[in-house]
Amino acid sequence: MKNSFRTTALSLALTGIAAVPASAEEWRLNNFLPETRPESAQIEQFTADVNAALADKDFTLTHYPGGSLGIKNTDLLRVLPKGAVEMSLMWSNYLGRDAPALSSVFVQGAISTVEELKAVLPVAQEIYTEEYNDWGVTTVGFVAIPTLSVSVFCADKPVNSLEDLNGVKLRVWAREQVETFTNLGVSAQIIPQEETYVALKTGVVDCALYPALYAHTISLQEVTSYASFLYPMASAPYSLGVATDKWEATDPEIREAIVTAADALWERTNQYDKDFELELAAREKLSEMGVTWGEDFPESDRALFLDAVSETWAMLAEEAGGNAMDYRQRVLTALGR
Template sequence: MTRALARALTRARAALVLGLLAGGGVAGGCGETSDTGGARELSLAHFLPADHVLTGDMFTPLAEKLAELSGGRLTVRQFPAGALNSSAPAQYSILRSGVADIALAIPAYTPDLFPKTDLIAYPGICKTAVACTEAMRRARTALEAEYDAKVLGLWANDAPVLLTRERPVRTLDDMNGLKIRVSTRSLIPFIEALGASAVMQPGTVVHQSLTTGVIDGVAISPSGIGTFQLHEPAAYLTTWLPTSGLPFVLLMNRGVYESLSPEERGWIDEAADASLSMAGATAYARAGADGLRMAQEAGVEIIDLPENEIRRFEQAIAPAREAGLARQVGDMTAADVIRLFRPAP
């Protein structure tokens, strides 16, 4: 099977699935169609539920702004819930192969491809979605170079909390021997420095893993509590870990972008200005607050570490943090990239 045929079949399958869900309609890629009067329709793929907070706060406003700027000549059709590919780590691949024109990716799921972006999770950089997104904006030039695509948005969520099922974590000693799910490989040495073991798992399986005892805890941004219903298996929630946020990126196929006219590219650039990234951050901040409230209402015990325990956690990871700064990430060291995240003195 040729690549072109494979792509055509993938699009056709996605169109059929969404057509059945929506009660009709045909999906299209980037191109002019006879029934749109010469309009170009871009496909936007992601693996999140159709009602995810990013849909209402980021993807739909992007589509609406493009339609407004172009007078309806440039439109976006969303393919949520993995309609084009259900694997979160595969989203960058389907973008580059042309299956999707625009795609949401989590750089931490493929850290070998995006080691600089992944460093936003490094301890001591930021705690809130807005602060982490601002840090990524300061380093955007270096981060954009990692992507063979047009970067439309770069943002992050809040730093993770720790949800556990059997053992509450009130002190550093309580971490000893726990198996903790993490979202990014960058966190593994720090979780291990706290006395626990770390395992990477996609968010879609953590509910089952925590329920069945495959893992003892989940380190995840509070926005993930509602998305993955983690208030159901969790009994305890520790509100602080010595880590930072998880990065997200919205990308456009470079060939598709470059095939557009200068006017059309201008519409894309205007619609994907800095406010688009910040919309992702504020959406995750609100979802995080909702997640914490959901956990509390479900009876999950909320644990705030005292200052002396926070200092113990920070002291425990200090050697690993210092050693990690010398790690080479492309043409820079981790310390070089982290300096870009910081405000100018």
């Protein structure tokens, strides 16, 4: 009887062990954009689509917006291939330290119309896929960015000309902007978006370059009182990257679900017909919150700015070497220049 009890207990224990499913796999999706950005909402939808498609699998994709995983966007080419996170949003303009050739694809201000953007996007996507492959990162999808109107937001006084910018400490977000404004005699420094609010509040900078559409997402209306439009900008798309060795070892059904959801994400975001309408609404909302919207920078200043952008683009490509000149030429060819 005793041996029979032990046999039965062992049998039940083994049955219980066998009934426990293998540990569910969770992938973390790192997103450095604030949760309030519209792109973050689209990425949240992408995450939901992946999880819905894989409801019967022991797999979960979890979205972490606002840089909540503590990964610096400038470090992604170093840490993503090593498995610091399973998937991440990536933006080429933040990765120039490690991959300088990426700075020669989309230079801020060089592409300004929807027509130009649509001509360039397929080429840019090819280039990013190639470049990230060389870093051991597989591109599994893209997120489009609206065409933007970039303005100068200032704390203490209105600034709406290049002459007014002389002597002003200006926040920018990319090296090409530093070079462009330096060529125009303006002091500019890179400050990450998450540090811009404090930099303006404490006087580290007097003004910040920022799109009105996104200004409220970092509460610029609380630390600036004036804004004026400077230039239109079409931006490089964001990429969704996974370490190549991780991607190749992943269940094909999971890969298919991710790619399918990413295709839908691109289709939703690659739309630009309402961009100017959204810009005007954003300006009105900011005005209601206390930002005085001044006159646009004059066309003559904008022409000088665009000439400086063109010079910066050529300089950065030559300086970067490697594939940079080829990347720039491929984009110029797509633009018919």
